[in-house]
Amino acid sequence: MKKKLVVLTGAGISAESGLKTFRDADGLWEGHNVMDVASPEGWHRNKELVLDFYNQRRRQLQEVKPNQGHIVLAELEKDFDVHIITQNVDNLHEQAGSSKVLHLHGELLKVRSTKNEDYILDWKHDLVLGDVDDKGHQLRPHIVWFGEMVSALEEAVNITEQADYVAVIGTSLQVYPAASLMHYANSNTKVFYIDPRPASINNLQNPLEVIAMNATDGVPLLREKLSNLK
Template identity: 70%
Template sequence: MKKIVVLTGAGISAESGLKTFRDADGLWEGHDIYEVASPQGWYNNQSLVLDFYNQRRKQLLEVFPNEAHFALSKLETRYDVSIITQNVDDLHERGGSTKVLHLHGELLKSRSTIDECLVYDCKTDIKIGDYCEKKSQLRPHIVWFGEMVPMLEKAAQITSQADIL
């Protein structure tokens, strides 16, 4: 069976009604990107960062996969399909795709601030005082600017095995 690897980004989810957030001026919903998507932003104002991602999570739960998501999942009936996405939404999964690698994290998950391996499903707001089992504050399971992309090596491995990219 042919192995197909599909790389996706914000455009595919924009068709479902998700905002891409990053405007031409580099602002995300009126915020400087480093205020809401960087370790320094988290250090400076955890409440602002949590509010930003809580709003994104609520928006995600109100939208649905589009025809592109469904078309990619349909390919799985004939091919071995892997999707590598920069998106932090779950629209590929809700569209039926079974092999999705999220390079930049997942909006519907949270993680420990001291142990990035402690990851939890999260469909509700994260608040100050929400702790993991190691008693550290939970944060969005998102790769912020300035952080390493932990799935990059796995993505390289998947793409190296593709018949079609």
């Protein structure tokens, strides 16, 4: 039976493909205050601004490709039972060929009803006011905004608890509850942390190896290290 590798990815791996992230600097995302475009309050204040913001992000996603970090993670499925739990709302892991991807914070290429959270549609083009569900309710981006429940968290915890190895890639470990996930791994499960500017990890009982590299270089090195552990 293949060993289970649980991979927690953050904005850094997407940034290497050219996607802009608000964590890059000063709390702005493409020049917008995050709370204006990623909170229920921002949505209620100015729906057109929010829709336009995510329409631009959706268009930008069509222009980028998975990088070597994404590709090698997909290739690791040959030797490991790989589960990717990502904070990212793009589909670059899926484009690279990863088959088990759980999106904690939603997906850019999906929309949902403002009245029924379970009414979710695939959506690749612009979303505008007047696009509605089957009951006439406005559709919104399928994104978990600040202050909203992370409904995938329980599933993510269950996956992490079963890990034989954990890899944390491209995250500043500032976004909760995602940043706390690695602490659910069994205490003897080895954790690899790949980031060019790794944050300090507090209260982690597990054996930890820090790879201070970006994902493009660090994930191939991770593959080498995991092959030696098999």
